[in-house]
Amino acid sequence: QGSELAGWAMGRWTYEGIDLNHNFADLNTALWDAEDNARVPHEFPNHFIPIPEYYTFPNATVAPETRAVIAWMQRYPFVLSANLHGGELVVTYPYDMTRTAWKAREPTPTPDDAVFRWLATIYASANPAMASGERRRCHHDDFAGVGNIINGADWHTVAGS
Numbered sequence: 001q002g003s004e005l006a007g008w009a010m011g012r013w014t015y016e017g018i019d020l021n022h023n024f025a026d027l028n029t030a031l032w033d034a035e036d037n038a039r040v041p042h043e044f045p046n047h048f049i050p051i052p053e054y055y056t057f058p059n060a061t062v063a064p065e066t067r068a069v070i071a072w073m074q075r076y077p078f079v080l081s082a083n084l085h086g087g088e089l090v091v092t093y094p095y096d097m098t099r100t101a102w103k104a105r106e107p108t109p110t111p112d113d114a115v116f117r118w119l120a121t122i123y124a125s126a127n128p129a130m131a132s133g134e135r136r137r138c139h140h141d142d143f144a145g146v147g148n149i150i151n152g153a154d155w156h157t158v159a160g161s
Contacts, residue, residue: 096152108153120149
């Protein structure tokens, strides 16, 4: 329906009140701490960051849906994944969390930023609703000037996305 219309958050929260869009473990902070302490890549490989142990405890605030996705990822390690949800007509690419903790937005590229930008551009330019000059705006944001793509953290920071 679009983010500005009623019902845009339908299905985002579980019955227990957990926001599925923000329920994954924050792996960014662990990586950045390891980078700052020169532990990458020998002690802390940046191509595989394990789920923190505290996040797997039975009493952790983790939705069953999130636990199922984690189990799936552990069984079949992904090389690349995507998630789709209704609302804004924009493709965001990692990272979704700002590296500077107090900033609400800032570009926070991954080492593979060029690949993610390329994939986002291909998707946005091939999506008829996004590529159309008649497409609607996203609230107050108009992403047409940047090809309908943006680094997630440069739009709004999200830990655990």
